[in-house]
Every structure is written in structure tokens, then in C-alpha cells.
Amino acid sequence: MIFIIWLNENEKNIVLFLNSQISKIFMKKVFFSGVIILSFFFLKSQPSQILYCKGNIPSEILSLATFKYSSDVGKIGKGKNKKTKKDFYLQSNFSVDDLLKSGQILFGDEMSNYVSAVGNEVLKSNPELQQKIKIFVVKSSDVNAFSSQQGYIFINIGLLAQLENEAQLAYLIAHEVTHFKYNHSINQFVNTDRLIKGKGKYRSLGIEEKKNVYYNYSKEDEFAADKLGLTEIFLKSNYNIEDASNLFDILLFSDLPFDELDFDTTYFDTPIFKLDSKYILPSTAAITTIDNYNDESKTHPNIKKRKEQFIENSLEYSNKDRLTFIVSKDDFLSMRNKAREELISLYIIEGQISKALYSTYLLQKKNIKDEFLSYAANYCLYAASKTKTYSTAKDSEPKYEEIEGKSQQVYFMLSKADDQDLCILAANKIWQEPKTANYVKYFNYMIESLITDMVVKYNISSIEIIKKNEALLDTAFKELSKEDYDLLTKFDKMKYDKKLKLFKESLNSKSSITLLMALIKDNNFLEIFRSVEAKYQTMPSTNTDDLTNREERILARTKRRAEKNKIKEPIKSLCVVNPNYEYYPSNSDEVDLKSSEKGKVRLISNISNSSKASSINANFLDAYYFHNEDVEEYNNLNIVVSWSRELGAQLKNKIYNEDSNQVRMMLFTQPLIDEYLNKSNTENILYSSVYSYGGDAYDKVPLKLLRLWLSIPLMAVYNLLPVTIYNAIKSTKQTQIYNICVNAKKGSIISMNNVEIISNDYNFLIKSQYYDYFQHLKLGKY
């Protein structure tokens, strides 16, 4: 694997969606729009319910990428391809640094300590190499691991969750270390550069031939890493060879959940309710993945080839006395369990609700009493219902026909379920769940939210449900109380039991209304239902059907003015998360990474000064701001970024009220963000980006040249010289500033601000803009 980290398809869609939303809001074309503000933390950060970093923040995370780059460039020495190697170190250092500073890296915790211990074990025979390697766990659901030229090995949670034993982890580490040892990243970069430019032996190649060369080169590296990782590193340890070979199967079936169990089709059933068979797949699709797929246009050889090479290379080695676990089996199982729980969080964040629900189900089968799993399972149902009710985005989840294996049942159930049915099913499940202290507030919120949908969206009335219950009681058959039942004779009891059975069957127990009728009988549930009804009955109708077009326009205009003139709650404190700065020296898409990093450090200082001047308390969550003892802040960064990512996913799925700028559902990471907000005494999060363009602000004719042409005749008229001079001092550079302020308690966007100025990004310019924006927030004029 080479260093490059890429966005997955889901995140690219978020970028595109928000681009369109924010363009609409600003009513004008915006180059990058507010999506960029959110997108940087879309990169990969996901939440941790249970995984927190500990100890001091490693220096690799805190130091500037520019320093790391300078240090690497110093090692290049003389020889060919020096410029390409410099480019490589520039890009690789900054990409890796982005990941390290993103908040999604784990360090100091039990999981990463264990993984490092396995790394040390497998590299025991090579202490020199051991010293150069540093292993990090990444909070990402991708089943992936990668190494960098700097000696960092990154292993995703998604992969750790799939592993079967320690030997597989050891071989995985050996593979990645081999990439580093033989400089695969930099060599491949140089070779690809030569390939693209058609240098040397690649001069006469066409595009297709070049592609083939590229893929083959990459595959050779992977083969080498497999082979040399095995022979030079893994086999020198005492790990079991056969156990390690199964790693390839994990990679082959990486799309599947970490286990295969039948999903219980009676999951939603109760004594009086049975899920309609139309929501149940009679049988799930078989898994058809093959290991001998066509790898022509792939960077890695197919699994069959890799397995065969592995076996061939390990033939002469005995597996006798080799161990599956050396560091600790218990630690491995604990690590994997934590990874699996973390994975559920990651899936939910990404909107992969069916996958999350199935994964939760798998773990609950083994550990039913875990309160986190209980919360996760119920949240999945809540989210599924909300998505069904409000989302207008197509394909928020894969279609069930595309899913193989036993998890297909969940996809089918959730996709086929009627909106109203799913709402009631979710409410019932959540209501029946024992509430734990940590999550009771959120369970109550979910219940109230689902009841709101029943009342507002599905027009269900408590009175009607109560009437239905009463109607049942009025029919010929009446249920007896226990005391009355005990007074019956033996034969009367037998007759009564038979009638009761028939009566229950006649209740049309496939209808979700049956569930609701049972729920309403619970006075606590009824109380909540009635309070929701009361709240929505007192709200004025927004029905504009009877208004003429003119009246509608007047009404809309009045509302907009009222909204604009409304003084809102002043903001006294906020959290500034990962402010972004990018510098483009010309109007091309090439960002100047070193200048951007310098600019970012300046930006943090400028925002800080502006917030102090406007008496707004700004708390910065950015690795550039941290010191090595700020591990709690690093964890907070992860929490906020995770929540933000989830918010972005909801925006992408359009589960969002455009009038109130608020998401329509509680976020899964809300408990975490609430904890952080309470500690930091703020409710608001600011996302901020500055883009500075060194090129001319006008594309068609360079502005300076245009001014020069105009200046010549102007200078002939002396008295117009001032105008010429004035034009000369006016900048042609451009600076764009984007701010989005979000109320994290409510999940609503409270302010969006976009400024484009024809000016260099002087510190004072940035400070004055931020001061002005903060003043707006402070005075409630947003």
C-alpha cells in the first residue's frame, strides 16, 4: 500500500451535496462553498464511544509537516529524480500529517498499545527496523492498512475488527513494514511520474500501455511485500504460518460483516404482534465472491495468486511449535471486541444503518447486556425510521439486491418496511428497552421524536387508538382479570382460554397499529403522546393552500423580514474546530502546502485575537494549537469531528429542515458531543476556512496587464495619474472566507457567512473580518 489516502465514495457525495445546498442558500456561485469547511473533517474521522487516546500526544502529531518535509528532503542526496522525490516527500508528509492531526488516530490506549506490542514482537529479530517503525490505529471503517515512507504503519479499525487471531495481525504488519523497508512508496511515485511524462523506456507507450505498466508495477510491489514480509520478517518470528495465511480471506471478504449469523426474523415480534411476512426474505443471497477475479486493472494481485505465492514461499518452513498468540490472546479478543463496537459507531456515522444494526445484532448475540450496544441497536431503528420518513435522497443505503450473505435480511426488512410501520416498530423496540442512566435522556428523546412523526406525519391520534382499544373491549369477548379468571371452573377456564386465543388472533396482529394500541395502554407512553399532540395542536397552521399567489408572496416576504430582523440569542462562546487555510499561488488547483500550513498557524492566531477583541470565548480544537499534554483536547477534537461528520451525512441524506436549518433527527454521537459541550461551557461550533489566491482575480485578461494598457493613455493626461496610481495599489489577489456556525445541542446551522475580497490575505484583513463576524454572533444578529 502506498501513502495516498483517498476519500471514499460516500464522502465525495457529501462534498457534492453540500456544494449544491450552500450555493442555493447564498444565491450565487461559490468556488468551493461551505462544504469545504465541513469536508476536511469528513476525511475520515469517526467517533469513539469507548476508545480514547491516553498519555502525551506524540511529537509526530504536533510537529509541523514543513519540518518533517525539510528533514526528509535533506536525506535525498545526489542522483536522478531529485525533484520528483522532493515532490513525493512534500505530498506524503502533508497527507500523513493531515491524518495524524485529524483526531482520528489512536495512541496510548489499550488497543494501539496491543497492536504496537504485536509489531514489536514480529520485528524482534530486526531491532534496527523496529526502531524506525511506528504503528497507529486509525478510526476508519475501511478494511485497510497502509504504510508511509516515514515509517508509519496505519491500521484501520475496520480491518482489526475482521481479524481472527494475532498471527494474522503480525503478518499484516510484516507486509506493511516491507513496503517501508524497500521504499515502495517513493519508488512507485517516481516510476509513475516517469510513466506519466513518458520518460526513458516509457516514451513510446500509449495510454493503455501506460495504465498496464502502472498496475503491474503496483502488483509487483504487493507480491514483494507479501513474499519478503513473509520470508524476511514474519517467518523469523514464532507466529503460526497457517493462521497468517487466512488473512487473505479476510481481505477477500472484507465487504461482509465480521460474522455470518442468521438475523432473527422475529426481531420485532411480541406476544401480540408478528411482523408481516412481506417484510421477511425467505432466504438470503449466497456469497458469490471468488478469489480468482480479473486483476488486470487493479493495483493488487487477486487473492488466489497471493495465497498461492504465500503457500509456495512457506512450504519449506515447519509450522510446528509456532503460535497463534504470542503477546496475549485475551488482549487480542478485547482489542477486537472494542474494534467491533467502534465499527458500529463508524457505520452509523456514515449512514450505513443496516450494516450497523446487523453488526450490533451480532455482538448482542454474545453480549446482550452492553448498554452501548443497546443504545446503538435502538438508535439504528430510530435512524432507519427517520431516514424513511424524511430523506429525499436516493440510495442513502445500498439496495438489498446488492447485498450478499445473511445481513441481507436486515437490508430487506428496513427497505421494505412501510414508513409508518417502521416508525411504530422502532418506537416499540425503544420503549421496551431497559433504560440505562447514561442513555436514558437520549432514549426519551428518540421516543418523543418518533411520536412526533406519528402525530405530525402520519396523523395518528391517541384518541383514535384509545377508541380502538375500547372497541376491542366492547366486542362479545371480554378479557377477564386474574382474580375473575381464578374463580372460573376448570371447564370454563378451558373455554375461556380457547376464546382468548381466537380473540388474539383476530386482532390483526400483523398491523403495527396493534403494537401502538398496546403501547398506548402504558400511561407513561400515553402521557408523552398527549404532550406531543398538545404541542402541535397549538402551533399555527402553515397551510397556504387557500392563499392566492400574491398573498403567498407577501406572507413569505413578511416571514423573511421577520426572520432577518429577529434578534437571536447572543453567542458568548464557541468551539473553533480545525480552521482551514489554503493558499493557491496561481489560479490553478495546485495548493501550496507549505504556505498553507504557515497560513493555517497564522489563521489560528488571527481568529484567537479577533475573538478576544470581541469578548467571545473561543476554544480551539486543532492539533496545531495543542501541546503534548493536551490529550483530552485531542480526544475532544475527535468527538467534535465525528459529530460534524455525522451531521454532514444527515445533510447529504436531506434529513434537514430548510426553514429552521436544523437536522430532523438526533445524532448518534449526541451523547458524546453533549458531554464535551457541558465541559467546555458552549453550545456552538464554528467551522472556518480561508482561501487565498495568489493569481489574478480575473481569469480572462490579467488585471495588472489590463491596467497597464489603460495606464499609458491615462499617464499622458497627467491629471488622471492619480487614478492610475490608485489602480496600481489596488490588489488583484483574492481572499475568500467561509464561516459556518452550528448549534451542536440542537443540530442546527445558525449562521453561514461567505466573504470574497479582492485583497491579499493580510493578518489585519483576516482579523477585521473575523471580528466583524464575531460581533454579529455576539449581538445575536445572525
Next chain:
Amino acid sequence: MKYIQSLLLVFLFLTSSTHVNAQHSGYLGKKFAIGYSGNLGVGLNYKELLTKPFSFQYTNKVGLQYYASNRIGFEASYWFDKFQLPSKYNFNFHYKIQGSPVQTYIYQPEYLSDLKGYSASVIFYDKDYIAPVGTFTKLEIIRLDYSSSDKIQGTMSSLFIEANHKFGTSYYANIGFGKNWILYDKFLLSFDVEIAVNTNIKNAKGIFLPKYSNSHSSGDYISGNKYDIQIFYNSWVNEYLNNVMFVKYNFGIHYLFNPF
């Protein structure tokens, strides 16, 4: 003095109006700036383009700025300088001191005039900038009084021109285009280019069709008595000022503060 009072009253009114104070303007909350500007007027000598094409007139200014909103600022300034006309005419005076015969004196006055004045301006900052940062357009009314210097007291010149003699007053409508920079979050550096035109149109046309020459040319004699000389100077200085006021370059440094 009356004018200073009027200017200050207007300024105070503007700064104290509630509407204006409701804006959260200024650089990091600093809504006022006080400081110094140097105003360099560069006049083009149309009649002497080959010999002495430019005249320069440097004037000091101290001013107080107030940023009423994100886009608008106000400034009140006091102008002051001594100026010397760039070249000399020969004056041929016939004078008589009691007890002496009539004499002719060829006089080449040098250091003659004081310049004092006041101005009030409205500054419009360009879109998306927040006052006082960035580029701006300024509309200004300037009142300049020019009088003979008190330093000629006791010199030969005082025979022909009284000390502190007020030659005249001119009003100028000034438009400026400039840019501000901030230094250390405390100081405002500004540069603008200005074009000012005498509000008396009859005087203004003299810029392009000058009556008087500014360079030395022998043989030019102005004859007459003291009263005639003063009239002549009045016109000559007026034309000179109109010329050097027409195109000006203003450099300033101000200190930003908020007294409240």
C-alpha cells in the same frame, strides 16, 4: 475658531448618534484614529513644461477619524504649513520714505505665506472590507486660508506685504481614492491619491489656463504700490494653490483607539 467649533460639533453629532453607535465597527473594536498625514500636492506647470514642469507643495495635516459603520467613516482634519511660491517675480517698487527721495527697489520675495485650513470628509470603504481596513473613496470639503507669514515682520518684504496679511480663503471639493493598512493592530497606515477642485469655478479654470508663470523670468516687473502688490499676490497664490491642490498624494499614520 468658529469653523473649528462648527466642525467639531458636526463631528460629535455624528459620533454620538445612536444609530451610528449601534454598529459594531472599527478595527477590533477601535472606532477612532488620530494621527498625522502628509499631503503632497504636485502641480504641473503648463507654461514651463521644459524648464520646470512640476511644483510641489507639502502640507501637514492632523486628523481624527471615526468609523461609523463597516463601510463609512468620517474625518476631521486641520491643515497647516508654510509655503513658498516656487519661483520669483521681480517687483519694481517705487517708494518713498519720509525725508528721502523716491526709490526703486527690485524685490524678490521668498518666504511669504502661511497656509492653514480645515477639512471634513466622508470615507466610503469598498464592499466586503470592514472600516478602516482596505480600499476606500473619500469625499472631502477643504477650507484653506493663506496669509503672509509673520516671519516677514521686520524684513524688507514687510515694506511691500504686511505680516499676517490674509491673502484669501479657498474652498476645495476633494475626492480621494486610497488604501489603508494596519500595523501591529494599533497603527493605521494610509495612502490615497486625491483630486481637488476649487469650488469657485472661475478660479478652477486657471489650473489648465494659468495666468501666471511660476518660473523666474527676468524682465517681468510688477509695478505699483503696496496695495497693488497684495492684490497681485492674492491672485498669484490662489492660482498656485489651485494648481498644487489639483493632484495630491496623501500619506498618513494614525493611532487606533476606542475611548469608550
